[in-house]
Amino acid sequence: MREFFYPTTVAVIGVSSRETNLGRNIVTNLVDFGFTGIVYAVGPRGGMIQTRRIYKSVGDIPDHIDLAVILTPAKTVPSVLEECGEKGIRWAIIETAGFREYEAEEGRRLEEEMLRIAQKYGIRFVGPNCIGAINMENGFCVPFPIMPKDTKKGDISIITQSGGIGMSVMNLMTNEGLGLNKFVSIGNALDTSAVDLLEYMIEDPGTKLIYMYLESIRNGQNLMEIARKSNKPILAFKSNIGKFGQNIALSHTASLTSDDKVVDAAFHQSGILRVRDDTSLGNYLKILRLPPIKGKNLAIISRSGGHAVIGADACELSNFNLAHFPDSFLREIEKNFRASVIRLTNPLDLGDLFDLDVYAQIVERTLKLPGVDGVIFLHTSLTEEENYTSRKLLERLMKLVEIYDKPVAYYISSTDNEVNYLKQNYDFPIFTQIVETIRALEIQYYHNRQSQLIHTSEDIPQCKVQQKAAQELIDRAKKEKRDLLLSESLSVLEYYGISTVNSIIAMSVEEAQEAASKLGYPVAIKIVAEQISHKSDVGGVQLNLRNKSAVASAFEDMMTGIHTAYPDAKIDGVIVQPMVTGGRELILGGRQDPQFGPVVMLGLGGIFVEIFDESVVRVAPISKREALEMIQDLRGYQILAGARGHKASDIDTLVDFLLRLSQLLRDFPEIKELDVNPLRLFKENQGARALDARIILT
């Protein structure tokens, strides 16, 4: 991949002397960015630009060429590629648009031809339908729009599926004073994918932080595997999340859609920070440059009481604590700065005092406290004179951050001019919104913690299961051309060590009574009928039946209720189960995701899932820690953990079941969907039981 960014001889193909020719811009960009290699221009009409010959064909160039940048009409690209191959060129960037994103059939045909030719000559290429690449280290800058010359060299690299968004991000970086290292727009990613380029950037010594903009994800498992190996922060903006977006993305870069929750899980599990808008992008790019915050205890030092109040609110929203200031510290502050500090507490309100030296001393003393993990400094500077001293203060704060290796998140309310000056002249994050400042620090905390917790293959346990027995059941269903497993589903679960409840199907009152006495009273009976979706709404679930006559009267009530609500429903009998009381109703599940493979799901049971769409998803395989985290991420976890006077639930068993489910889904790619609904989770040490389950095969 290095060859895409460090060529020594480049041919730009598609150049003409016309004023509006876009190929010209590419040559101009290379010249303006001070490219350290040799550039040749190629175009069928020949002629010249800027005292430079335009060769009619790449074959005419009297030199070896490392890389070709191609921007000729779509239908000519295959033959141009062929010429490149013959010339011995092995790397190309194809910027031309008008392939499958424009005309599905003809575009795809052209793309296949390009792939065939590339394979024949061993050419690797980026694109088509992209705006090219930039390397700030050697001035290699080949996008077809004229690029802004104030682009700063730095250590952030960009991989983008949309050229337009890539340019907006570069612009945002310029405005924030952040420097670029490499940029690549992947377009249709026909040969070289985002993941290939990510793999390169992770190794690239000039890159310290990677930003990706993706509208679709093709090989999710691969992306996760590569990202897991990265020691560099990876930010990713994955758009095209909804039904509107799908429409345009198909027409834009021929994207496929993927389930957004799975994307969230996959990014989380592989340590990729998901960005959702420009605000957070700017915040994250800045905050990741500060030393990592090691705990959740902050000190707020503020020049105004109002800013302090808003800062304290924001800390609470971002789950930070306000550090406790020890008495000795407060006495020291009091002694040195009496009458200057309005009130000795955290947040510390500095009042009217504006003394650079005092501010810096207070920040230093605060950073020294072992109970303080980071400082939020809320500053206001609205006049010329204050701006001058503020800059000196900022320099002091930058040094303190280095010395104490703790982050100081610096917010300032000032004129746009002054804020821009600070951003352009100080290599330090400048925030202008209090709530965003603290939200950014929260993300930094999350990122530091999460990147230490990424699982490796050793973290994936092998549970003892009866895979063969399960395979036999599934094979039988396949042979019988059934794709739905019902009562067999519970057996499959049992083979994988997920406990279930005994069930007997009964077709009459008498059979139900017989089943009940076999299972032992009290029992529950539930209707079996495909057309009835909300059983309990129509009396289709009868619980707590304590004797023979109760079973009879409940059976009767059930049939009356159902016949009233669904006069035409075909009834396949009732399930009789021993009454299971206590515990919590959960739902477990899983499915094959087209992008990421098997995923595991956990939710609160019953109507919760339906109303709230509250479920936690992870890509399989999961580690023990990830299984536990799934449970902790559940809204309502506090109840399971035993808060508010509830008994704690058997979390260990639930963790075990999730691991077994993950293994089951990995062992059987032919399981398209799986529902365990409900799973009843009992108190600590009392296990859990699946009451019902469904498996759908592909």
Place this chain on the structure above:
Amino acid sequence: MREFFYPTTVAVIGVSSRETNLGRNIVTNLVDFGFTGIVYAVGPRGGMIQTRRIYKSVGDIPDHIDLAVILTPAKTVPSVLEECGEKGIRWAIIETAGFREYEAEEGRRLEEEMLRIAQKYGIRFVGPNCIGAINMENGFCVPFPIMPKDTKKGDISIITQSGGIGMSVMNLMTNEGLGLNKFVSIGNALDTSAVDLLEYMIEDPGTKLIYMYLESIRNGQNLMEIARKSNKPILAFKSNIGKFGQNIALSHTASLTSDDKVVDAAFHQSGILRVRDDTSLGNYLKILRLPPIKGKNLAIISRSGGHAVIGADACELSNFNLAHFPDSFLREIEKNFRASVIRLTNPLDLGDLFDLDVYAQIVERTLKLPGVDGVIFLHTSLTEEENYTSRKLLERLMKLVEIYDKPVAYYISSTDNEVNYLKQNYDFPIFTQIVETIRALEIQYYHNRQSQLIHTSEDIPQCKVQQKAAQELIDRAKKEKRDLLLSESLSVLEYYGISTVNSIIAMSVEEAQEAASKLGYPVAIKIVAEQISHKSDVGGVQLNLRNKSAVASAFEDMMTGIHTAYPDAKIDGVIVQPMVTGGRELILGGRQDPQFGPVVMLGLGGIFVEIFDESVVRVAPISKREALEMIQDLRGYQILAGARGHKASDIDTLVDFLLRLSQLLRDFPEIKELDVNPLRLFKENQGARALDARIILT
């Protein structure tokens, strides 16, 4: 109140010739802002500043004084105020700090003295502990910090509880090119409150939009009443929402805290737009200047496909639809701009084309479509040449907005310099973040709709109730010095027309069986015991008992379960009720809020409330529309409305019960808290029943 902003003669008290004297700054601000009245300086040491005499006392001034600005040490303020009174001054702004926000006891004593003196002379004052006021119409500018001279005159007025935040907001406005009309910092609001000033701003002809920053709310009912009358948008940032904030606010402007959900409800019900951070503040200030969007159908026109995808995602998140473009429109676009527009759909991706005239024509044609309520224009301009044509385009868009009276939300990705130029030179909202652009439009939509739906007193129905009978029950409890009503609570509800379920208390198996046959099988029995908080966890709720022996075995199981879990629990018997099946479990409630008076609450019942904290709150009294909106705001409303194959619930009855509850809480201020838990809501036309209730008296 007008006198606070339009004095003709002003005495600034607390001026000295010392360089660091803050009173000097006030005089400087008045001079620099071109105050159209006369200014006198007063300070005990006399002397002069800037060729102006400093009078030793206000009494020495040989002129009538309309208003005094006081900035002398706290303990001197009462005597200064006395002198002002003797001089015949009737209006004062007291900026001095160091009262109850600093030293509770001594501060309060001083404040009481100030109030006494003010009353004696008929003085109205703003403050203390504030930074004063500004009126851009006459150059009256009296904050003690030097104010930035680039403050622009406009139509936005600010009322702020924190001077520092007020200045930050002014700075934000300057950076966004937005003009100020009036500014007032209320500090401890001892005499003149935020509500008093709000009332004035609503009438003030120069003010078109009002921004308030509040850390506490003192008379919420009054605030709501005033806000309801406003035809001008009111934005309010209410901070100090959490337990951290409370700490500093007490020490800052002596704030009281209020329940944040109630604040949300109160603002919503009175048409105040709640602001939660600087980002939304900037957005709202800008978006409210566009013509109101009348529906939810947007067109996105974008220069880049990637921006279009992000825009489409954002529309979905903000609940906008992408308007359907009619075929005739698309054919027209196709005919005129073929090969320029990448794909004829909404979002419209303009591709590489950059032709000002075409852009404007497409926007115009789009605005003409009756099915389009507003346009999102996503623009990129990164070079000098593009900037020039972009400005011309913006001018065209501004005209189109005027002609078609529909909003065009304009996003641009450009250099900071260019963005600042646009903000300072065009009176049009400039957005630089796609997601925020659309979020702002969503708020504008909400605001326009909500401001038409504010209830008036005629919208509050009077339900027929037996108030006297309820009063008797409550009086009896008061007489017996009980503050908890148990079974009487259900009677109170019945008197107010809220249906309940028959219940019989039983102390033994035999009594329970007798009660069951009186009520009719099947029955439910529930334990009555104060110490047991989660009855169903320990078998304390037995449902669906279908005969005498089932009651006996359930009773036995219940006692065994409870004695195991709570060996020492004192059991007060069991409640026997007819088995109520079907329907949804809800919780209704209410309480007296110290800021806003009685509030009504609705939530999903059972464990929902506990786990999810999902409840909807409104300040009483509520209109029928507000009651319905409460239900619609409930997560899970779709289920109640009959979605996903569920039967629709009896929404009409629930609306009726909410109105009756609102009336009950208004009729009895002595009801501190009220819980109806659960309320079972049945299918359409089948009503609802309260199964249990508790009333706590003050």
